[in-house]
Amino acid sequence: MTDSEGTKHGAVPDGTTVFDDGVPAVANLDPALLTALRQAAKAAADDGVEFVVNGGWRSPEYQARLLAGAISRYGSEREAARWVATPETSPHVSGNAVDIGPPAARTWLSRHGAAYGLCQIFRNEPWHYELRPEAIEHGCPPMYADPSQDPRMRR
Numbered sequence: 001m002t003d004s005e006g007t008k009h010g011a012v013p014d015g016t017t018v019f020d021d022g023v024p025a026v027a028n029l030d031p032a033l034l035t036a037l038r039q040a041a042k043a044a045a046d047d048g049v050e051f052v053v054n055g056g057w058r059s060p061e062y063q064a065r066l067l068a069g070a071i072s073r074y075g076s077e078r079e080a081a082r083w084v085a086t087p088e089t090s091p092h093v094s095g096n097a098v099d100i101g102p103p104a105a106r107t108w109l110s111r112h113g114a115a116y117g118l119c120q121i122f123r124n125e126p127w128h129y130e131l132r133p134e135a136i137e138h139g140c141p142p143m144y145a146d147p148s149q150d151p152r153m154r155r
């Protein structure tokens with residue numbers, strides 16, 4: 001896969017921000033998630049914090065490749081499932097999840113994200129955020145320990 005082909009499938013060039021409409025990983029995110037991210041990123045910028053996108057929308061092919069890599073790295077499908085979802089279950093493939101860095105941005109989101117409906121979902125993935133609109137009024141729901149605990153992953 002060449003770089004530009006990879007980008008078409010959701011690989012993220014270094015330094016991509018939530019404002020980069022030319023990057024499919026950003027442009028193919030759920031519009032409501034993207035709107036919330038951009039509002040939060042503007043507020044964070046006022047605090048001197050920049051959001052970098054390390055992962056966003058991914059094609060099913062790219063997710064399958066990431067899963068295969070994780071299975072060989074972690075030695076089993078069961079262990080890999082704690083970190084990487086399948087193409088059928090990944091919220092990245094449906095455009096409903098984003099991986100944010102650097103650590104300062106994650107710290108900002110952990111403090112202020114709920115006000116935008118942006119919630120960390122898995123305790124073992126402090127970079128992974130999804131939209132939970134009800135969080136604006138009620139705060140973020142309790143986190144799952146890891147993706148293998150999430151009922152969405154057991155389809």
Ligand SMILES: [Zn+2]
Nearest residue numbers: 097098099128
């Ligand atoms: Zn993620």
